[in-house]
Amino acid sequence: xxxxxxxxxxxxxxxxxLQAAHVEWLNxxxxxxxxxxxxxxxxxxxxxxxxxxxREVLDARLAADPFAKAGAAEYDxxxxxxxxxxxxxxxxxxx
Numbered sequence: 001x002x003x004x005x006x007x008x009x010x011x012x013x014x015x016x017x018l019q020a021a022h023v024e025w026l027n028x029x030x031x032x033x034x035x036x037x038x039x040x041x042x043x044x045x046x047x048x049x050x051x052x053x054x055r056e057v058l059d060a061r062l063a064a065d066p067f068a069k070a071g072a073a074e075y076d077x078x079x080x081x082x083x084x085x086x087x088x089x090x091x092x093x094x095x
Contacts, residue, residue, distance in 0.1 A: 004049040004051060025066055035052075
């Protein structure tokens with residue numbers, strides 16, 4: 001599993017202009033079962049995505065993000081093993 005930290009590289013007005021396309025991209029990643037959770041950072045300097053897929057799939061999807069294509073965000077990816085979870089997330093545990 002991966003934690004992706006998006007960091008905005010441009011003023012929020014530019015990200016806001018790309019937001020609808022970014023949300024469409026997020027929806028497609030959820031529909032394909034790649035993303036587990038996502039949302040903006042507070043304060044709004046970027047966002048966080050939790051993903052569950054092979055790394056090469058994640059890298060390809062991140063490259064297709066409208067934010068990435070416009071050079072509006074950079075991505076820091078951290079892989080981790082979910083060994084413990086809340087009961088409602090037991091299906092995400094990894095051996």
